[in-house]
Amino acid sequence: MTGTQAPQVARSPARLAWRRLRRDRVAVASAVALAVIVALSAGAPVVCALLGIDTERHIELLSIDNVGFPEGAFGGMSADHPLGVEPKTGRDLLALLLYGSRTSLLIALGATALSVVLGVAFGLCAGYFRGWVDSVLSRTMDALLAFPVLLFSIALLVVLGGVTPTGGNGNGLRIAVLILVIGFFGFPYVGRLVRGQVIALRQREFVEAARALGASDRRILGTEILPNLVSPILVVATLTIPTRILAEAALSFLGVGIQPPGTSWGQLLGSASHVFTVTPTYMLFPGLTVVVTVLAFNLLGDGLRDAFDPKTN
Amino acid sequence: MPVETTPPADPLLSVRDLRVQFPTDDGLVRAVDGLSFDVAPGEIVGVVGESGSGKSVTGQAILGLLRRTRARVTGEIRFDGRDLVTAPEAELRRLRGAELAMVFQDPLSALHPYYTVGSQVSEAYRVHNRVSKRAARERAVQMLDRVGIPEPHRRYGAYPHEFSGGMRQRVMIAMALVCTPRLLIADEPTTALDVTVQAQILELLGDLRDEFGSAVLLVTHDLGVVAETCDSVVVMYAGQCVEQAGVEDLFARPQAPYTWGLLGSMPRVDRDRRDRLAPIGGQPPSLLAIPPGCAFEPRCGYHEEVPESRCVDERPALVHDGQGRAVRCHLTAGQRLTLRPVAP
Amino acid sequence: MLRYLLGRIAGALTVVVVVSVVTFAIFQLAPRLTGANMAFYYTGKSTSEAQAAAVAQKFGFDKPLPEQYWTFMSGIVAGRDLSDGVTEVRCPAPCLGYSFRQNRPVLEMIGEAFPVTLGLTLGAAVLWLLFGVAAGVLSAVRRGSVFDRLATAVALIGVSVPEFFTGMLLIYLLTSGPAWLRLYPDGINYVPLTEDPVGWFAAMVPPWTCLALLFAALYARLTRATMLETLSEDYVRTAWAKGLPPRTVVGRHGLRAVLPPIVTLVGLDVGALLGGVVLVETLFSFPGLGRLAYRAITSQDLPVIMGVTIVGALLIVCANLIVDLLYGVLDPRVRNAR
Numbered sequence: 001m002t003g004t005q006a007p008q009v010a011r012s013p014a015r016l017a018w019r020r021l022r023r024d025r026v027a028v029a030s031a032v033a034l035a036v037i038v039a040l041s042a043g044a045p046v047v048c049a050l051l052g053i054d055t056e057r058h059i060e061l062l063s064i065d066n067v068g069f070p071e072g073a074f075g076g077m078s079a080d081h082p083l084g085v086e087p088k089t090g091r092d093l094l095a096l097l098l099y100g101s102r103t104s105l106l107i108a109l110g111a112t113a114l115s116v117v118l119g120v121a122f123g124l125c126a127g128y129f130r131g132w133v134d135s136v137l138s139r140t141m142d143a144l145l146a147f148p149v150l151l152f153s154i155a156l157l158v159v160l161g162g163v164t165p166t167g168g169n170g171n172g173l174r175i176a177v178l179i180l181v182i183g184f185f186g187f188p189y190v191g192r193l194v195r196g197q198v199i200a201l202r203q204r205e206f207v208e209a210a211r212a213l214g215a216s217d218r219r220i221l222g223t224e225i226l227p228n229l230v231s232p233i234l235v236v237a238t239l240t241i242p243t244r245i246l247a248e249a250a251l252s253f254l255g256v257g258i259q260p261p262g263t264s265w266g267q268l269l270g271s272a273s274h275v276f277t278v279t280p281t282y283m284l285f286p287g288l289t290v291v292v293t294v295l296a297f298n299l300l301g302d303g304l305r306d307a308f309d310p311k312t313n
Numbered sequence: 314m315p316v317e318t319t320p321p322a323d324p325l326l327s328v329r330d331l332r333v334q335f336p337t338d339d340g341l342v343r344a345v346d347g348l349s350f351d352v353a354p355g356e357i358v359g360v361v362g363e364s365g366s367g368k369s370v371t372g373q374a375i376l377g378l379l380r381r382t383r384a385r386v387t388g389e390i391r392f393d394g395r396d397l398v399t400a401p402e403a404e405l406r407r408l409r410g411a412e413l414a415m416v417f418q419d420p421l422s423a424l425h426p427y428y429t430v431g432s433q434v435s436e437a438y439r440v441h442n443r444v445s446k447r448a449a450r451e452r453a454v455q456m457l458d459r460v461g462i463p464e465p466h467r468r469y470g471a472y473p474h475e476f477s478g479g480m481r482q483r484v485m486i487a488m489a490l491v492c493t494p495r496l497l498i499a500d501e502p503t504t505a506l507d508v509t510v511q512a513q514i515l516e517l518l519g520d521l522r523d524e525f526g527s528a529v530l531l532v533t534h535d536l537g538v539v540a541e542t543c544d545s546v547v548v549m550y551a552g553q554c555v556e557q558a559g560v561e562d563l564f565a566r567p568q569a570p571y572t573w574g575l576l577g578s579m580p581r582v583d584r585d586r587r588d589r590l591a592p593i594g595g596q597p598p599s600l601l602a603i604p605p606g607c608a609f610e611p612r613c614g615y616h617e618e619v620p621e622s623r624c625v626d627e628r629p630a631l632v633h634d635g636q637g638r639a640v641r642c643h644l645t646a647g648q649r650l651t652l653r654p655v656a657p
Numbered sequence: 658m659l660r661y662l663l664g665r666i667a668g669a670l671t672v673v674v675v676v677s678v679v680t681f682a683i684f685q686l687a688p689r690l691t692g693a694n695m696a697f698y699y700t701g702k703s704t705s706e707a708q709a710a711a712v713a714q715k716f717g718f719d720k721p722l723p724e725q726y727w728t729f730m731s732g733i734v735a736g737r738d739l740s741d742g743v744t745e746v747r748c749p750a751p752c753l754g755y756s757f758r759q760n761r762p763v764l765e766m767i768g769e770a771f772p773v774t775l776g777l778t779l780g781a782a783v784l785w786l787l788f789g790v791a792a793g794v795l796s797a798v799r800r801g802s803v804f805d806r807l808a809t810a811v812a813l814i815g816v817s818v819p820e821f822f823t824g825m826l827l828i829y830l831l832t833s834g835p836a837w838l839r840l841y842p843d844g845i846n847y848v849p850l851t852e853d854p855v856g857w858f859a860a861m862v863p864p865w866t867c868l869a870l871l872f873a874a875l876y877a878r879l880t881r882a883t884m885l886e887t888l889s890e891d892y893v894r895t896a897w898a899k900g901l902p903p904r905t906v907v908g909r910h911g912l913r914a915v916l917p918p919i920v921t922l923v924g925l926d927v928g929a930l931l932g933g934v935v936l937v938e939t940l941f942s943f944p945g946l947g948r949l950a951y952r953a954i955t956s957q958d959l960p961v962i963m964g965v966t967i968v969g970a971l972l973i974v975c976a977n978l979i980v981d982l983l984y985g986v987l988d989p990r991v992r993n994a995r
Contacts, residue, residue, distance in 0.1 A: 150932030
């Protein structure tokens with residue numbers, strides 16, 4: 001560079017962040033991995049058809065002597081059934097995992113959306129209006145954080161589960177209930193973060209200026225504060241998804257979430273919890289799928305945060 | 314002729330061609346670029362410059378505080394004959410706090426918020442002196458008393474946030490002087506304080522110098538502070554020294570256009586209020602790309618006086634007059650005399 | 658300070674009351690949705706019509722909800738006489754209810770389960786804080802070193818592994834895995850501390866590991882980040898300038914500043930820990946509060962559910978209260994502000 005003040009090319013913060021993100025190899029790899037996982041789950045029927053697998057029962061693959069456990073080593077792994085088959089039913093594990101990922105991801109994304117919407121609404125109001133509004137909303141969020149959340153979720157699901165049809169693939173209503181319960185209990189974390197950001201933003205000059213010019217609260221919130229919250233919200237949303245995946249897995253693992261023959265990662269792990277000492281692979285593959293997905297979301301979230309706010313690293 | 318105020322003695326601190334560079338993603342930042350000066354025992358030397366001129370970095374380099382950063386420090390920092398740039402860390406650690414001490418700009422962030430001020434002062438004493446906790450405590454109380462903390466016995470157990478800004482800075486000074494160092498580096502010690510408190514702190518520094526005989530390197534952006542306190546001055550711009558002089562000389566006969574600018578932008582009560590302050594226009598150069606000529610040239614109002622655009626092409630050398638003065642400027646001595654704005 | 662403390666205690670009690678109200682409400686909602694008789698939630702499926710009527714009469718299902726709730730809560734203070742229509746029971750104060758399905762007072766069941774959960778959570782907390790904080794500090798100090806990279810990678814994976822997956826892996830490896838790893842050939846079974854301390858410890862190690870792994874990873878990440886931030890603070894520079902050795906600068910000046918945020922986080926995580934306990938106790942079949950709650954909920958034994966959720970909420974708010982007080986001790990600025 002020559003000259004004293006090389007003219008800086010005007011770059012918006014979002015573009016700078018995007019550039020930093022693209023240079024972050026770990027984040028890019030995570031994003032690619034997640035894209036593959038999402039594509040596989042979205043295209044589960046196609047993928048299954050291509051691989052020649054399905055979720056039908058294959059009782060012929062189960063050993064009669066061995067009370068319904070798959071024939072052959074490693075949970076009945078074979079060319080036809082690359083990850084083996086489910087004990088007792090003989091359904092193809094890979095097919096179950098692919099279809100299960102649809103349920104798990106749908107619940108996680110839906111619940112995250114709900115948590116973020118609630119959290120942003122609560123955090124925005126609490127941080128912007130302060131005073132008694134803040135007291136009420138913050139206390140509510142603090143109280144929710146002190147709740148035995150898992151116990152409540154189980155109780156709610158048991159009670160609401162009484163009205164949702166079981167049997168068949170009637171998990172549709174259950175998925176909705178899971179999204180509501182998991183999403184609801186996840187919002188205080190988002191709310192607290194948004195509140196803190198809003199309080200910091202409120203003091204900034206451009207908000208003061210807007211207020212001095214007589215802008216309405218709605219206008220200040222909508223045009224001055226919310227746009228500045230996009231990047232922290234994006235980061236917190238990305239980091240909330242894995243926690244919601246784990247929440248669904250935990251509830252289904254305990255048997256109050258998705259019920260067989262419906263399937264999700266947690267449901268598979270839950271079924272496996274009774275038989276894993278005999279067929280460890282039946283537990284291993286769903287478990288590893290959860291770990292890889294959650295890890296990828298965490299890494300991507302970290303990458304996003306570093307890209308938006310490079311000084312934290 | 315100005316009378317030499319300090320007899321020529323072996324300097325306590327001798328900085329020669331000091332360079333501090335920070336490698337960054339955008340390139341090499343030259344924070345200090347070939348700086349040389351001396352500090353005699355018991356002398357108060359002011360280092361003046363705008364923010365980003367490298368004055369604070371110089372202080373930290375002397376104490377070796379840049380060793381844990383990515384900074385590259387080269388040149389020579391001789392303290393009592395030892396070169397601090399190449400000294401092993403263990404030796405530096407023995408010197409830090411004992412012979413070389415530092416007072417920072419913001420005493421609130423420079424004091425540990427979770428420890429009492431007394432324990433922080435006595436800790437500084439105990440690192441370098443094998444004494445009992447009680448003896449260290451007594452010493453700390455004595456120091457707190459000396460720097461003007463009222464009721465030092467009671468305040469020993471108070472936390473930094475329970476003190477006012479001025480009192481906190483007194484605590485910092487007590488902590489720095491508890492081992493009676495031979496050199497105290499004070500990095501903008503009054504910038505974060507109220508004006509009335511500033512004067513008290515500066516007076517305290519002067520008194521303590523007389524009492525303990527410590528030399529002081531006073532880093533500041535405020536020429537007023539320099540005028541009140543210092544024996545001699547180093548004016549820095551863009552990591553380099555542009556002028557060096559005894560304090561009276563500097564104010565009476567400033568030589569470098571940058572110093573003229575600094576003096577012109579300094580408010581004075583004895584000047585008519587209708588005379589506008591003259592701030593220096595423009596910005597200091599980016600330390601990533603210091604101009605090849607005189608670093609001050611883009612902001613200097615006198616570069617047309619120098620023929621053949623030498624100010625743009627050729628970096629002026631720091632010229633010593635052999636009487637403790639030095640200046641870095643292409644203007645001739647005669648030009649500097651006639652062009653200098655009329656002294657108020 | 659006293660006013661602050663009283664305020665906090667009042668807040669904590671409010672949370673417990675809210676939790677109990679919500680639990681109560683959830684199970685008032687249930688019969689309306691399912692059409693089942695309310696008595697079912699007290700006496701189970703095999704309840705006869707007459708018995709159900711008797712239960713309804715005894716518990717006052719026809720009375721307004723606030724009154725029913727009040728009866729339940731006042732029983733905690735005064736004790737209650739209860740009946741399932743067949744047998745009359747006196748439930749002395751503090752009465753958290755009586756499980757007619759198991760024919761035992763709820764408090765007795767909780768009292769039995771509590772030590773298991775306490776041992777599990779305390780042990781796990783010690784492990785996770787020890788390993789998490791130590792790894793985080795070392796990572797921060799040796800930033801960019803092999804250890805830092807390794808610890809960061811392990812921590813990242815650690816926060817991504819659900820505790821029940823770790824649990825299944827551990828159980829499989831330790832009971833049915835390769836011979837050299839088969840340290841628990843007879844399964845991992847809970848032994849009370851009072852009966853056999855060594856056996857207790859041996860049984861606790863795997864569930865401790867499950868619970869601690871997730872949290873240790875989380876805390877290692879947090880400690881590393883906070884420590885890095887702290888090490889760039891002005892007061893740490895002051896500590897270096899005093900000539901303190903690195904051990905003191907990091908161990909005293911750095912670590913001291915990292916403690917308050919860690920303590921705050923512990924308070925926030927107690928709720929999550931209780932969730933982990935439900936999972937781990939269920940998986941390992943340890944007779945603690947988590948398994949008690951889980952079994953009560955899935956069998957819809959309302960008195961036990963009410964009792965355990967209230968006790969659970971009480972534990973969480975107590976932990977939060979302790980954390981708050983500890984924070985006051987750790988941060989002199991907060992102490993004075995109160």
